[in-house]
Amino acid sequence: VLPTIKKYATTKKSLWMLLQEDWNFKGYGISIYKSLIFLKSIGIAFRLPILYNLDWWERHPGLPALGTTLTFYYPWTIICGISS
Numbered sequence: 039v040l041p042t043i044k045k046y047a048t049t050k051k052s053l054w055m056l057l058q059e060d061w062n063f064k065g066y067g068i069s070i071y072k073s074l075i076f077l078k079s080i081g082i083a084f085r086l087p088i089l090y091n092l093d094w095w096e097r098h099p100g101l102p103a104l105g106t107t108l109t110f111y112y113p114w115t116i117i118c119g120i121s122s
Contacts, residue, residue, distance in 0.1 A: 062093050068082065068085070070083075089101070106119065
């Protein structure tokens with residue numbers, strides 16, 4: 039009689055599912071800019087840290103940070119940026 043081998047169900051998780059499990063929203067930033075030279079100029083910026091919202095990334099402080107910025111200025115200028 040041969041021994042029976044039990045097959046265990048292996049679950050493969052997609053990258054998207056792994057990111058969802060590790061994601062922990064930690065906030066955003068808002069900045070207001072006012073020029074002292076050009077009195078009519080003003081701006082507002084919205085910042086969202088991308089990689090620091092991942093718990094694994096935050097536990098490794100030697101890794102670089104990655105964030106996004108969306109800025110609106112008057113006279114009308116829109117700037118989108120990614121910074122590390």
